[in-house]
Amino acid sequence: MERRHDLDALRVLAFLLLIAYHCAMLYVAEWDWHLKSTHLAEWLQWPMLAMNRWRMALLFLISGLAIGLYQPARHPGRFAWDRTWRLLPPLLFGMFVVVSVQAYCQGVVNGTVRPGYLEFLWRYWQVKPWPEGGFDGAEYGITWNHLWYLAYLWPYSLLLAALLPLLESGPGRRLQAAFGGLRGGALVLLPALPLVVYLNVLLPRFEPTNDFIHDTFQHAQFFTVFLYGYVLARSRAFWDEVVRLRWPLGLAAASMCVVYVGGLKSDLAFGEPGLAAMRSLRGLRGLFVWTTLLAILGWARHGLDRPFRWLPYASEAVFPWYVIHQSATVVVAYWLVPRALPAWLEASLVVAGTVAACLLGNEVVRRIPWLRPLFGLKRRPRSGGAQPEAVAVLGRGE
Template sequence: MTRRHDLDALRVLAILSLIAYHCGMLYVAEWDWHIKSSYLQEWLQWPMLTMNRWRMALLFLISGLAIGLYQPARAPGRFALSRTWRLFLPLVFGMLVIVPVQAYAQGVVNGGVEPGYGRFLLRYWQLQPWPDGRFDGAEYGITWNHLWYLAYLWVYSLLLVALLPLLESGAGRRLQAAMGGLRGVWLVAVPVLPLVLYVNLLMPRFEASNDLLNDWFQHAQFFTVFLYGYLLARQGPFWEELARLRRPLGWAAAVMIAVYVPLLKFDVAFSDPMLVAVRSLRALLVWTTLLAILAWARHALDRPFRWLPYASEAVFPWYVIHQSATVLIAYWLVPMRLGGALESTLVVGGTLAACALGHECVRRIPLLRPLFGLKPARQENIPGMFSSSLKTYLVCFHWGRRRKRSR
């Protein structure tokens, strides 16, 4: 697999932006979430709306690009098993162990769950439906909350495996070459057409729900950009053209955001033709922003930063841990009325600390690594897990003996 430092770095930045977004959900006014602070801010709606339309599409696009570079057609069966191990196992573990604290906190705050986490967990593990409204997903008896991305990505990966004979056929390779050969405005105009159809035909009928079986608008959008990533990953001319267009793409994305977000914020009533235009602008904004992000990442981030290997490994555990940490910390802090500045600082700092500590624990314990999406530690690295502490002990022991002798 070709190593693309820009995509690795972009994945790290995307997860950090996701953590910032979910911390913001605690404080943004008029938006519902699992738990809310007393210090709500209306101004947060502006940056949150700016991110909202493209943030998850970016993660699916990066995933498609990574798979395209991996070239799963060389061993599709092994790839399918690997994706199931790396995605489905952490999903199930997260739903049973990591996510329940969010449901508990939400249920207690709503008054539908009695305090006592152990008792709640025993009831939750029965996988029986709860009365509606106690927490998100209560009607199913179990919830995946922010881990829905893993479920979707796992399904998309298996669907891609089923499509590999078509994608790697002569016609499929011609399609890849045609997409990689797009230049100038066509780089935006051609791939965006399906997205325009989705927002006008599917979005009015299928509200975004993160429900795997009924989320057809999001499936259409996310699987399409995921597939685009696979098709474009190894197209060298595409990346050269993208780097060349980074400035116009950046300006175009900024202008579209500056037009689109105020239309949402001020709740303008639109006629039917205008509504089609606004929805089409949304699709155009999503694809243009994704291209601009890829272009600038290619230009600025495609280098072997010293922090990148460690941060790349940390992405999956941080993703699994972060929202549960945010909700739990907020559950403890919100009743204290510490003030908006102190509370938000503690929530963000506590979330980052929990993610960092969790990752450090997970990466050192072989049994936990697959449960948080990490590959097994390489055999030659296993002794290295203990070498640092052993060296420290030997140095201290030697220093202590020398001091005794000197006395």
């Protein structure tokens, strides 16, 4: 299988962006999160909105691309088992151990949990409902918080495995070839059309919840993008086209971003917009999301497809960093926010503490054989050298 350095590098950058986004959630005004600083900034809403609409879609798209390159149709049963083994242990371990500290900190700050982490953990492990407002997911007794991505990626992967006979049939292959052969405006408009429909039909009825059962809009959006990735992964014509169009795609995405975010921040969007105005904004959002994804792929293919020296280590570290990062951010903020530090110092320490915890945690995890699968890593290569990790969080397999 061809090693796509651009997708490996893009995966690393996408998760670094996710970590930065979650650190910023501590400070953005009027947005709920597990904890909030006393230093809130309304201006942060602008860049956060610009990223919010496509950041998770990018992760699901890369997941689909990685699986498409792996070609699971050769061994669909092994693929389904591999996805289960690589995704479920980190999800369950993360929910019961890593994420529990987020629930504890949030519950203590909200006044619904008594201080004392071990006492909380014993109660948390019983998976019984907590008082309302204790922490996100308290009504279920346990939470997956930022690990919801794993909970969604696993069934998406199994559903894709079930669809493989259809996708790899004669008509399925012809449809894939036609999709990969889209050019110019058709490559932007046609794949964006389902996203626009979901935004106008499903989003008004099914707000994003991240609870899996009641998340119809997000399932429709993310599985569609995930499937796009699988279909387009091996289309040389597609990759040539996004590289060729990288400049107009980038400019179009930037322009749509300004118009869309400006529309959301206007008095019209936050007041009582008419139905036509809301449909226009949602339609623009669908085009903005898909155009941004295409632009990112085009520029990544153009500029990142080479074996950077840092890439093998970073590719392996992505999954442990992903599992650890938000719990680290919440714990650091839990200790720092009550100390009333200056905004610049508090934010710097939150970011530094998050990065330090991820670095240290990864170095511990990668050296302990029984911890590796609990953080999504394969067994250590016998040579002991750094190897590019086929990270399950993005659906890669070797």
